[in-house]
Amino acid sequence: MAVEDVFNPQSKVITDPKVAQEKEGSDEARYWEEKRKTARSKREFESEERAARQADNMEANPPEPPLQVKGSVDLGHFDMQAQQKELKETIDRIQSEAKTKMDTLSEKNEHYRDELQKIQITMVEGTLKAQIESLQKALTEGLAKPKDPNIVDQVNQIEQIAGVLGFARPGADAALPSEIRLQMYKMEMDNTQAQRQFEWDKMMSERTWQLELKKLEADAQSRSIQVQQEKEKRGMWATPFESLGTAIARGLIDNGGAVSGSPAKRKRSSKQLQAGENDSGTIECPECGEPMAIPPKARSAVCPSCEAVIPIQRVSDGEPDA
Amino acid sequence: MLDRMKGIGELTLKGMVAANAPSIFKGMVNELLHQYHITPEVIIPMVETDQSLWSLVNEKHYEKIKKVAEQVKNIDWLTGDWFIEAIKKEHPALASLFLGWPRGKAKKWLDRQISETKKKLVENNLLPQP
Numbered sequence: 001m002a003v004e005d006v007f008n009p010q011s012k013v014i015t016d017p018k019v020a021q022e023k024e025g026s027d028e029a030r031y032w033e034e035k036r037k038t039a040r041s042k043r044e045f046e047s048e049e050r051a052a053r054q055a056d057n058m059e060a061n062p063p064e065p066p067l068q069v070k071g072s073v074d075l076g077h078f079d080m081q082a083q084q085k086e087l088k089e090t091i092d093r094i095q096s097e098a099k100t101k102m103d104t105l106s107e108k109n110e111h112y113r114d115e116l117q118k119i120q121i122t123m124v125e126g127t128l129k130a131q132i133e134s135l136q137k138a139l140t141e142g143l144a145k146p147k148d149p150n151i152v153d154q155v156n157q158i159e160q161i162a163g164v165l166g167f168a169r170p171g172a173d174a175a176l177p178s179e180i181r182l183q184m185y186k187m188e189m190d191n192t193q194a195q196r197q198f199e200w201d202k203m204m205s206e207r208t209w210q211l212e213l214k215k216l217e218a219d220a221q222s223r224s225i226q227v228q229q230e231k232e233k234r235g236m237w238a239t240p241f242e243s244l245g246t247a248i249a250r251g252l253i254d255n256g257g258a259v260s261g262s263p264a265k266r267k268r269s270s271k272q273l274q275a276g277e278n279d280s281g282t283i284e285c286p287e288c289g290e291p292m293a294i295p296p297k298a299r300s301a302v303c304p305s306c307e308a309v310i311p312i313q314r315v316s317d318g319e320p321d322a
Numbered sequence: 323m324l325d326r327m328k329g330i331g332e333l334t335l336k337g338m339v340a341a342n343a344p345s346i347f348k349g350m351v352n353e354l355l356h357q358y359h360i361t362p363e364v365i366i367p368m369v370e371t372d373q374s375l376w377s378l379v380n381e382k383h384y385e386k387i388k389k390v391a392e393q394v395k396n397i398d399w400l401t402g403d404w405f406i407e408a409i410k411k412e413h414p415a416l417a418s419l420f421l422g423w424p425r426g427k428a429k430k431w432l433d434r435q436i437s438e439t440k441k442k443l444v445e446n447n448l449l450p451q452p
Contacts (some may be wrong), residue, residue, distance in 0.1 A: 282362050282415045293362035293419035295428060296370070302421040304410035 152178050243266065269308040277316040286310060348408040350390065354383060355413050362419045369428050375435045375443070376378040391443050400440065402433040 070076040126174040156178050273294070290305035294312060301310045354360075358378055368375065379387075391397070402420070406429075410417035420428045 091351050214382055252386045280362070280366055291415040291418075293422065295362075296366060296421035296424050297418055298420060304406070304414045304417040304421060 057216075152182060155182065163196045266302065266309050269310045271310060273310050273312045274315055275312050275316050329440045342390045343397070344399050344404070344408075346390060347397075347400065350387065351405065351408055355409060355416065356373060357383075360413075361418065362372075362415050365416060365428070369423070372431065372434075374438060376438065388443070388446065397440065397443070400436055402429055402436055405432060405436060431440070 098129050158180075269287055272281070273286065275294055278296065280294050280298075282291050283301075284290070285292045285303040285306060285308065287303060287308040287310070288306040290300055290303060292303045292305075292310075294301050297314075299312055299314070301312055302308075303310065360378070367373070376384075406417045406420050420432055423429065
């Protein structure tokens with residue numbers, strides 16, 4: 001066995017302060033990690049122990065079971081064929097009963113119909129008999145009475161019936177006798193008729209008057225047209241000769257008919273006319289007031305009376321033409 | 323005797339008409355312009371479309387003109403200028419139109435109308451051939 005030199009240790013630990021510091025830090029972390037693991041193990045152990053204890057308790061004192069219903073029901077035996085058979089029998093029975101009832105009702109119906117027919121026939125017979133009797137009676141009475149009853153009686157009768165039925169003529173004077181009332185009606189009717197006739201006559205006379213007026217107007221118009229035509233006709237035939245004769249005479253009188261061939265000297269007027277671009281027509285001379293013409297597109301107009309040349313300023317759309 | 327007097331009368335009348343032809347024509351022209359209501363508004367479209375003035379004159383007036391023309395043997399005096407001078411007193415607006423139309427367009431048209439009139443009269447043997 002080798003002797004250990006205790007004064008000279010075998011291994012030397014060279015400690016770097018920086019590394020040592022880092023190592024010291026990691027040791028601390030490891031320490032706390034172990035502490036955490038220990039604590040967790042302890043906690044787990046305790047919980048396991050608690051669970052084991054509870055299991056033991058459960059085994060020793062088991063809990064009461066939940067509510068349970070026990071028992072059985074015997075529904076017996078179902079025979080479907082028997083049931084169907086029974087049902088069919090029931091239906092057949094109901095149908096036969098209904099048929100019997102319907103037969104009975106139809107028999108009753110026919111009986112009532114026969115009864116009704118009998119009653120109707122009896123009624124018709126009765127009515128006819130009554131009508132025949134009344135007709136016979138009326139015939140026997142009618143032969144005895146006059147054919148045309150008095151209208152006054154008829155009116156009275158009608159009024160009596162109306163009175164019985166609760167109708168009365170509004171405003172009727174019950175105190176007046178029927179004859180007088182009838183006369184009054186007649187008079188009213190005559191009056192109305194007369195008024196109507198009067199209105200008709202008035203309308204007709206008005207119409208006739210209007211027609212006459214129109215005829216007169218038409219006559220007057222046609223006469224005036226005739227006169228006008230006559231005048232024109234006469235004018236066509238007579239006027240030329242008359243007026244031409246006058247014209248010849250006038251021509252002869254007028255300066256002996258001499259027409260000077262040389263025109264007078266014209267002078268330019270200081271006045272100016274304004275006209276539209278396409279204007280032409282007749283105006284009064286600004287110098288002498290005599291009529292003169294503006295030829296189309298002319299820049300000056302000549303007055304033959306005063307021999308003035310009037311400049312024309314053409315204006316287009318409100319703007320003077322340069 | 324009566325026939326001779328009638329003939330002398332006719333000759334006298336003819337001579338009188340011939341001697342005063344321009345005056346008679348002047349009166350006739352003015353009167354016809356009045357009767358036909360010839361105004362610048364009527365003449366302007368006629369000038370622009372070169373329409374004949376004779377289209378306005380009816381047959382009766384034409385016959386009348388012919389009758390007067392029969393009496394006249396010379397109408398050299400009948401010109402555009404004479405016409406304007408003849409009408410300027412009674413129809414100054416018309417005369418103004420003929421005088422004032424640019425480039426003498428209306429005057430030329432008037433000259434054409436007068437030439438046409440003369441031609442018509444010659445064609446109808448109312449005037450001798452020029």
